[in-house]
Amino acid sequence: MASTRVCLWFLFMIITQVVGEDIQSMIMSLTINSKFQCANTTYLPFINIITSNIRNCQLACLTQSQCRAATFHRSTSNCELFDNILNQNGNMLTDVDATSMDVISGARFLSEWTTTGNMNVARYIHTVSTLANGLVLVTGGYNLSAYLNSAELYNPSTGTWTTTGNMSVVRAHHTASTLVNGSVVTAGGTSSGRYLNSTELYHPSTGAWTITGSMNVARKDHTASTLANGSVLVVAGQSNGSVYLNSAELYNPSTGTWTITGNMSIVRYRHTASTLENGLVLVTGGYNNVTDYLNSPELYNPSTGTWTTTVNMNIARDYHTASILANGKVLVTGGSNSGGALNDAELYESI
Numbered sequence: 001m002a003s004t005r006v007c008l009w010f011l012f013m014i015i016t017q018v019v020g021e022d023i024q025s026m027i028m029s030l031t032i033n034s035k036f037q038c039a040n041t042t043y044l045p046f047i048n049i050i051t052s053n054i055r056n057c058q059l060a061c062l063t064q065s066q067c068r069a070a071t072f073h074r075s076t077s078n079c080e081l082f083d084n085i086l087n088q089n090g091n092m093l094t095d096v097d098a099t100s101m102d103v104i105s106g107a108r109f110l111s112e113w114t115t116t117g118n119m120n121v122a123r124y125i126h127t128v129s130t131l132a133n134g135l136v137l138v139t140g141g142y143n144l145s146a147y148l149n150s151a152e153l154y155n156p157s158t159g160t161w162t163t164t165g166n167m168s169v170v171r172a173h174h175t176a177s178t179l180v181n182g183s184v185v186t187a188g189g190t191s192s193g194r195y196l197n198s199t200e201l202y203h204p205s206t207g208a209w210t211i212t213g214s215m216n217v218a219r220k221d222h223t224a225s226t227l228a229n230g231s232v233l234v235v236a237g238q239s240n241g242s243v244y245l246n247s248a249e250l251y252n253p254s255t256g257t258w259t260i261t262g263n264m265s266i267v268r269y270r271h272t273a274s275t276l277e278n279g280l281v282l283v284t285g286g287y288n289n290v291t292d293y294l295n296s297p298e299l300y301n302p303s304t305g306t307w308t309t310t311v312n313m314n315i316a317r318d319y320h321t322a323s324i325l326a327n328g329k330v331l332v333t334g335g336s337n338s339g340g341a342l343n344d345a346e347l348y349e350s351i
């Protein structure tokens, strides 16, 4: 059969469905008068359904999370859903009876919130870590009357929480890092005016905690980043008496000890730290007692144990977030500065 390369006529449309309070949307491109060229079985639709019109065919695709594309055949009202369509260019056949639709890559957004089980304990300024077995470990925090040492596990398959071992020390404003061997190390934080240098290891198989090496500096509102070689880098933060820190230390899981590494050039807390694909750790923003809100990032090089400065962010901010995207860029969002809460976002790319 001769395949005809069609002149693609794209329409972009947002498909939105509201079910109760759930809103689900995606963006599709439409190609009129064409169907996907199903040359082999891996290209067959995963489901065929009859829908009254194109719109309902799109909604059917929207409700199937694996749906990547759909073709609606007008004469038969047959709606084919595909989970496995490559780039459609060169992959389409002319068919005046058909309209084909592609979910734009990454454009499926399901803004759906459903309540799940309650934690056993109300808490904030706690930590959350995903374990290798899929359970989610929550530790410590504060509940407006007490600092907490309790920890609990969320089971995503049942939506329920179970208490697990208590930490030895109550703490909030601490960090939790998942180690390569599956244990979790919590570090520092604060409780009732005390600034903590203690760190504890959680053992997922027993649900028990053991005290491990103390940091050299007590700190809260620091960051903890797992490096490529398995060590955990703890950076800056605040210590007792409004002492702002530029110090950094490394936890070596094989020895259970903390060693001081290079100082940053600037003291800061309420910053972010992101381990980049090239192995460097990018620290952004934060706050200190000299310049208030910071826009100056610094990069940690694990192979030299030293920091270098890099280009400033456009906006100084603390209490923001930094997330590594699939394309390797770092997305910084929001936070606050002297102007109040921020809605802007910026991207960092190492070039």
Ligand SMILES: *[C@@H]1O[C@H](CO)[C@@H](O)[C@H](O)[C@H]1NC(C)=O
Binding pocket: 039, 040, 041, 042, 043, 086
């Ligand atoms: C089917 O086609 C796709 C896309 O051309 C290709 O990646 C896949 O290897 C083919 N499968 C078989 C069994 O030929």
Ligand SMILES: *[C@@H]1O[C@H](CO)[C@@H](O)[C@H](O)[C@H]1NC(C)=O
Binding pocket: 122, 143, 144, 145, 146, 148
């Ligand atoms: C806060 O936590 C403490 C210690 O677990 C508990 O005794 C207290 O009832 C909790 N308060 C609130 C408001 O949940």
Ligand SMILES: *[C@@H]1O[C@H](CO)[C@@H](O)[C@H](O)[C@H]1NC(C)=O
Binding pocket: 150, 163, 164, 165, 166
């Ligand atoms: C944790 O400590 C609380 C008291 O603070 C106690 O009631 C509870 O039984 C402990 N949980 C575990 C798992 O040891």
Ligand SMILES: *[C@@H]1O[C@H](CO)[C@@H](O)[C@H](O)[C@H]1NC(C)=O
Binding pocket: 197, 198, 214, 215, 216, 217, 218
């Ligand atoms: C950790 O802090 C405690 C006081 O809370 C102190 O006694 C101890 O020496 C500190 N350890 C280190 C390694 O600094």
Ligand SMILES: *[C@@H]1O[C@H](CO)[C@@H](O)[C@H](O)[C@H]1NC(C)=O
Binding pocket: 194, 195, 240, 241
């Ligand atoms: C914290 O600092 C204050 C004043 O700066 C001091 O009075 C207090 O003893 C310090 N606490 C600790 C645990 O070092």
Ligand SMILES: *[C@@H]1O[C@H](CO)[C@@H](O)[C@H](O)[C@H]1NC(C)=O
Binding pocket: 242, 243, 244, 245, 267, 289, 290
């Ligand atoms: C800011 O804090 C650092 C460390 O706590 C201290 O060394 C420095 O003197 C302080 N600077 C000002 C301007 O207060």
Ligand SMILES: *[C@@H]1O[C@H](CO)[C@@H](O)[C@H](O)[C@H]1NC(C)=O
Binding pocket: 179, 181, 182, 183, 201, 203, 204, 205, 252, 253, 254, 255, 256
């Ligand atoms: C991970 O390594 C630590 C030593 O840093 C050890 O105490 C812990 O038991 C190990 N965890 C697992 C799950 O093997």
Ligand SMILES: *[C@@H]1O[C@H](CO)[C@@H](O)[C@H](O)[C@H]1NC(C)=O
Binding pocket: 247, 260, 261, 262, 263
């Ligand atoms: C970091 O700075 C402190 C003073 O703030 C200094 O005592 C310490 O030696 C420095 N550490 C390194 C590794 O440069």
Ligand SMILES: *[C@@H]1O[C@H](CO)[C@@H](O)[C@H](O)[C@H]1NC(C)=O
Binding pocket: 227, 229, 230, 231, 250, 252, 253, 254, 302, 303, 304, 305
């Ligand atoms: C990881 O690299 C750092 C910096 O070179 C080093 O200090 C640390 O000991 C290494 N950790 C491990 C677990 O080998």
